[in-house]
Amino acid sequence: MKAKPELSLHQVTVQDLDTIRALYLDVWGYNRPRTFDQWRFFDAPYGICPAVLAMDGERPVGFYTVWPVKIRLTGRMVLGGQSMDTMTHPDYQGQGIFPKLANACYELSAARGYKILYGFPNPLSYPGFIQRLEWQHTGDITHWIRPIRPSGHPGIPSLLGPVTDLIVRCYPKGSTRQFDISIGIPSLDMLGGQMREWNKQIGGHQIDRTPNWLKWRYADQSENDYEWVCAYRQGKLSAIGVWGMQNVQWGQVADQRAHLVELSGIDHTARQAILATVIKRAFQKSAILIETMTNIGEVTATLRRAGFIRHRQAPLIIRSLDNDVADAAVYDHDLWRFIGGDVDTF
Ligand SMILES: CC(C)(COP(=O)(O)OP(=O)(O)OC[C@H]1O[C@@H](n2cnc3c(N)ncnc32)[C@H](O)[C@@H]1OP(=O)(O)O)[C@@H](O)C(=O)NCCC(=O)NCCS
Numbered sequence: 001m002k003a004k005p006e007l008s009l010h011q012v013t014v015q016d017l018d019t020i021r022a023l024y025l026d027v028w029g030y031n032r033p034r035t036f037d038q039w040r041f042f043d044a045p046y047g048i049c050p051a052v053l054a055m056d057g058e059r060p061v062g063f064y065t066v067w068p069v070k071i072r073l074t075g076r077m078v079l080g081g082q083s084m085d086t087m088t089h090p091d092y093q094g095q096g097i098f099p100k101l102a103n104a105c106y107e108l109s110a111a112r113g114y115k116i117l118y119g120f121p122n123p124l125s126y127p128g129f130i131q132r133l134e135w136q137h138t139g140d141i142t143h144w145i146r147p148i149r150p151s152g153h154p155g156i157p158s159l160l161g162p163v164t165d166l167i168v169r170c171y172p173k174g175s176t177r178q179f180d181i182s183i184g185i186p187s188l189d190m191l192g193g194q195m196r197e198w199n200k201q202i203g204g205h206q207i208d209r210t211p212n213w214l215k216w217r218y219a220d221q222s223e224n225d226y227e228w229v230c231a232y233r234q235g236k237l238s239a240i241g242v243w244g245m246q247n248v249q250w251g252q253v254a255d256q257r258a259h260l261v262e263l264s265g266i267d268h269t270a271r272q273a274i275l276a277t278v279i280k281r282a283f284q285k286s287a288i289l290i291e292t293m294t295n296i297g298e299v300t301a302t303l304r305r306a307g308f309i310r311h312r313q314a315p316l317i318i319r320s321l322d323n324d325v326a327d328a329a330v331y332d333h334d335l336w337r338f339i340g341g342d343v344d345t346f
Contacts (some may be wrong), residue, residue, distance in 0.1 A: 006178040007061065008095070009104055012051035014042050019053060023060040026087055027087040033225075033249040039221035040344075044068050046079060047214055050109040052101045055087075061089040064101035066109055066117055070208035072199065073116070074335060078328035083111060083119035083129075083317075083342040084193060098125065099132045106133075115322045116330055120293075120314045120343055129317055139333030140313035144303050145291045148169070148279065152256055152288035171307035173279050174272035177254055179231040179238065181277050185215065186230045188276055191236040198264040201295055205330070210264075218242050218261070223249040226261070230276045231270040241274035242341065245287055258287035261341035265297050271302040279306065291304020292340040299339060314343075 012020070017038060025031050042048045051065035066081030085272060088097045092131060109117070120141070121129050123250065129135040151161025185191070188211040195209045224244035231239045231251035242262035246254040265271050282290050294300060316338070320330055329335055340346040 003057045007054045007056055007100065009052055009054050011065075011108060012041070012049070012053055012065070013049065016051075016053055017041065019060045020051075020063055022235075023053075023087060024087060027181050027284050028088055029094040030251075030253050032253075033220045034101050035249070041065065043221070045216050046070065047112070049103055049116065052104045052108065054092075054097050054101055056092070057091075059202055061092040062097040063087050064098065064105045066105060066114070068114075069342075070114060070210075071118075071205065071206050072201070073325060073330060076328060077323060078121070079113050080116040080118065081114050082342070082343045082344055083117055083121070086121075087131060098128050101132050102128075110321045115325045115333060117319045117321060117322070119317050119338075120345075121317060124250075126317075127314060129319075135317040135319040136331050137317050138331055138336070139316060141295045141316050141336075141338050142211070142291045142300070143291065143294050143311045143314055144300075145310040145311045146279065146290050146303070146306065146308040147289050148258070148283050148287045150288065151265065151290070152286065174276035174302075174306050175272040176231070176276050177272040179233055179270060179305075182232065183232050183281075184230075185228045185229060186237055186240065188212070188215075190336075191240065194237050194240060194265065197266060201266045201345075202298065202337050204329075204335040204337045207342045214242075214262070218244070220339070224245050224259070225293050227235070227281065229274050231265065231273045231277075233267075233270070237265075239263075239270035239274050241271075241278055243278045243282065243290065245285065255287055256286060256288045257294060258282040258285070258290040258293040259329070259340055259346040260290050262339060263292075263294075263302065264339075266298075268298065272305060275302055275306045276303040293343050293346065296337050296339055309311050 028279050048069035049065045054062035071080035150156050150164040191211045225247045227246035227280050229241045243260050244256045
């Protein structure tokens with residue numbers, strides 16, 4: 001009988017980029033832009049992603065990583081991470097590689113000062129997280145969509161396309177009256193002030209949004225052509241939004257789905273003005289729909305008024321890496337606040 005191969009596990013460094021990409025291609029059948037992977041794994045403001053690779057000799061067979069973020073746990077700031085890009089080569093699945101890599105990555109993360117992790121697993125990884133890795137499913141976060149040009153969707157028969165497009169053009173959008181709208185990132189001073197106001201307004205546990213982190217999060221290297229939309233009233237920044245869509249660097253897999261990744265501002269008419277602008281610009285760029293994930297009450301009210309509908313629920317899972325955060329009620333679902341940009345696939 002052939003002996004089971006002895007796998008070696010190692011901490012990922014920047015030299016592993018091509019190895020990770022080779023595994024990704026084997027697992028998913030395509031690759032993301034190289035600049036995107038470099039940006040996401042190695043260029044984050046809080047250091048490179050803690051990540052572990054499993055090798056069978058020279059062959060990459062498993063990978064697990066977390067994406068660093070600062071998290072405000074009802075006001076207390078800690079280093080945390082989002083679980084992402086869990087993958088095991090199809091020839092090696094069912095041998096416990098995923099839990100082994102995940103545990104190694106948690107040890108590595110804890111040693112680097114990470115306190116807490118969150119994630120939105122798919123049905124394949126969900127059981128492993130809950131049953132073997134001590135994660136808690138605290139509740140669900142809603143995925144919202146707003147059709148823009150349904151005729152571009154592969155599921156819509158071509159004869160019905162023009163009619164559905166016309167119907168969708170009658171959906172509510174909201175108005176930009178009362179505001180000066182500008183495209184492009186605002187001054188970092190204004191942005192910092194606006195984000196502090198917003199953090200206070202929504203409260204709870206949330207990803208910390210400093211201007212520098214936001215600048216990195218929506219950088220050109222992500223190849224999503226992110227665009228900032230700002231609403232000013234009498235020279236004061238009242239609301240901001242960011243949206244993007246995979247660009248030509250994604251080749252065949254670019255799906256023409258626009259992502260709303262930020263929407264904030266305590267004045268709800270200003271948020272509406274941002275959304276009206278985003279919808280218009282996504283239409284001009286031939287998006288088939290706009291999507292986001294959020295449970296922030298203020299934002300969901302604005303989404304509804306602009307024709308967004310609940311599409312599905314995504315399970316939110318949480319795992320503490322340190323008893324030190326136990327008193328912060330990290331498993332209390334109602335305290336968490338998320339929006340699109342907090343989710344690695346947006
Ligand atoms: C999800 C994934 C990472 C799990 O990796 P893994 O190393 O196979 O994990 P495990 O060995 O713990 O197996 C997970 C479960 O799948 C079963 N399984 C999966 N493939 C199997 C196979 N080829 N033969 C036997 N069992 C298999 C295992 O028995 C186990 O079920 P159990 O928990 O009821 O015992 C892997 O399936 C994968 O890479 N999928 C594609 C990428 C993906 O969807 N990633 C998740 C992104 S959130």
